[in-house]
Amino acid sequence: MQPDRDREAAFEALLQGRDPGDAFGPLTSFAEDVRTATGGAVPEPSPALAVLLRGAPGTGGGAARPAPTAGRLAGASVRVKVALAAAVAATGVATAGATGRLPEPVADAVRPIVELVTPFEVPARSDPVRRRHSGDRAHRAETADDEVGPAIAGPSAPPPGQASTGPPSSTIPAVAAPGYAATPPGTAAAEPAPDGDAEGAGAGSAAPEASSQPSGGPAATGTPGRAGQPPATPESPPRGDHGSGQGHAPGGPAGQASGGPPGQAPGGPDARTSRPPDDPGPPDVAGGGKPPATEAPATPVDTAGSVPDSMSPADPTAARIATPPEAGPSGGGGRAGRSRLSGWDRTR
């Protein structure tokens, strides 16, 4: 048996090309076989290697990887970067404007641009209707019954003197159905809260009572089952003192939606017409030139066939539908839809 040290020495001799002796024949045979096996013909180079062997600069052995997005952006010129940044900023501002998240001064500046280049409209704080997509107007006009409900939701009628906390009544067209001009000023309590703080309060509590047909005018309709509709109780104090107090609905005390006699539609839209003349209201509201209370007589409108029975005079929808085109300088027809939606938006 050969010692390991001698075998290692023989192996080192083989590696150096020397003959280790006959005693290490198996190792010599093994080393010769290895050299023979690894000394064959030159293998055929692959196409990529053939290109390299011709002296071409190396390409990494494969197709060049496309640079990642960050790399491309970093490699872009300053002009491209500035343009990209401007596009991103414009998109962000437009999006913020379209969603109504811009401050009003900024929104006012952005609105015409956005409305010019996009199908969207930048909502104005004073005109919540514009928050909606213009294309939705027709649809919302058709579905006003469902949308106005929350708008008229609100807490119980505000006490006198707090009517100013409500939404500007100028946002609602000055409409009065015959027989409702006599609605006491307190009926304005059924107006939607400005900030929707009464959302869901007293849901539908006053609806059943308000569904009765008014005796004074055809436009007086109730809105049954309005979600969030405030309870119009006889205890509701009359709203504000800006109402003239004239033209009380027959037998209907202020703010009474249910306290009135059957057929009485309390809280008629004419109550909103009792806004003092010095309250200009938002300028861009439909019928922005809404006449003051003194100039908004109870307009006789034949809405018998156009107003659903479920509409309540307290419902701005009824007032809107009853609004004649001449109710405002900008045309009541198209703006009526906005007013209706404005209440809906206000609750959101």
Next chain:
Amino acid sequence: MRHQPDGAEHDFDAVIGAARARESWALEHLYTALAPAVAGFFRLQRAAEPEDLTSEVFAGVLRNIPTFRGDESHFRSWVFTIAYRRLADERRAASRRPHVRPLDGVLEPVDAADVEADVARLLATRRVRELCATLPPAQRDVLLLRLVGRMTVDEVAALMERSRGAIKALQRRGLATVTAVVDARGVPL
């Protein structure tokens, strides 16, 4: 394209210098000198595609040749270092895919120009393969790297990330196994 002058003796430094300059003759010289050994190394290691692996190894060698510093022995060790790492990658990849059994009977086409040499090479390859099959992979790697790559114990230790003593132990046990097997089978004439 500048070709290698006929009959001229080229020292290693001149060839490496020309290879760094992308002289095709120098690149081909390096490839012709070492590609058969590298392909044989892969063949003895039972690699699935020895020629493809050889091309990949030399593609890496030619790309990185400007960074090489050393003499001829170092260059050979460097090439086999790349080859061994490529073989390790191939083994890892093979472990994740279905096993492909190599065709032992068909090693490679025989060159009609020198049939005797090719047959002798085929037979030698078969014997070495059979011998290496009796060795653990680590012992086989050590013996082949030392014999084919002509790497020193330290270079093998660095490549296999083992100590010098461990490499020497592997070599010692491998040589004992080879001697025993060849003694049992008899030395081929």
